[in-house]
Amino acid sequence: MALTGLFLCLFLVIHLAGNLQLLLPAEQAQVQYNHYSELLSHNIFIKIVSYALYASIIAHAVYALILTLRARQARGAQGYAYDKRGQVTPWYVRNMGVLGALLLAFIIIHMRDFWFQYKFTEMPLDAEGRKDLYTIVAVAYQQLWYVALYVAAMLVLGFHLLHGFHSAFQTLGLYHSKYNRWVKWAGYGYTFIITAGFTIIPIYMYFIQNQPLP
Template structure:
């Protein structure tokens, strides 16, 4: 298995780790988003609570979630190693640096750190409250009963938290950070995996930017809508996202055309 270690510790191997873990985390974002959008359903939180209970007790989901945490840690550790090596590769910096690439591409580390800080806050707020307390020992989380099933009323926790304007603001800012992180990361992942072909690059680009903007936008909409206590939130959200998708699509394809013309 020596070749595996050798491969994964080469510069290209480390890139591969970044890409593959990044790909998994992107997928996680989608699943997480679909679940969380239920917060905006006008049903007093029932759908969300049932979903959360299922996610919290299903053994398969539990396994995947361990994998998820592992990948997050691997993504972070590898990026730290890479960044240190990359900094070493240029011991003396330029007096005048002209910068010929996108800001987000150059600052994935900063964006990643923003996301990491967010993760800590986010996890301690919800995941921690739910997992690290038990009913017997006195819980942070109230309980609710639907028919015969009794479960944690996580919806309440969320709804109360999102009455704090600063927390909502933190979420929005973090999601902007995530959007920039994804705007480089998602497309970059394909390049690292060797998927770069003039016939398909447009598709990768448009999917990449739509993903990078729409997913964080929807995540950000949840605390905002809940803060505003908007009724029929889901409907507004989908309408808004639809418009945003069209705008992003038009901008990307216009940029692509101009690039081709050059």
């Protein structure tokens, strides 16, 4: 869980860096984002990393389910006789499984709407003859319900990361009173940057670039 989680954390940084191109002026963003997408789809190293990414998502979800089932078996059918976890742990820590399930559902929707279309359907082409993924993204983010869904999913991601980042370091034994505070604050900073970065993109495109592309 810790290793796949940290790998996915690294992927989120790379994914956000690429998606921030969507904040450029529309015409420039269209050229650069489509070039970026084409580069990713034809680079053999990126393809290998993408397979590792897919495997990590599946492994992270499957192992989370296994751990949840084991925990329930250990508690027994009756659960805890006296449960005071609500007094010592935040709600998102006690509901990591629910948050993870919601994220998995969003990932499936997200990949269907963008990755699947890019890979397996007929796509419009931009002025340079590249698959015009930018237009697909822009059209999606011109729908308020989709923007709301995306923002809600990013808030779920934020709460998932808030506990998962710090927990992964503890699981790997990278825990010490001297630097644990810094790991915790690094997790807060990472969570804020990732959540805010992904959230601002659809909001910006809806309110600033909510115009048909030429």
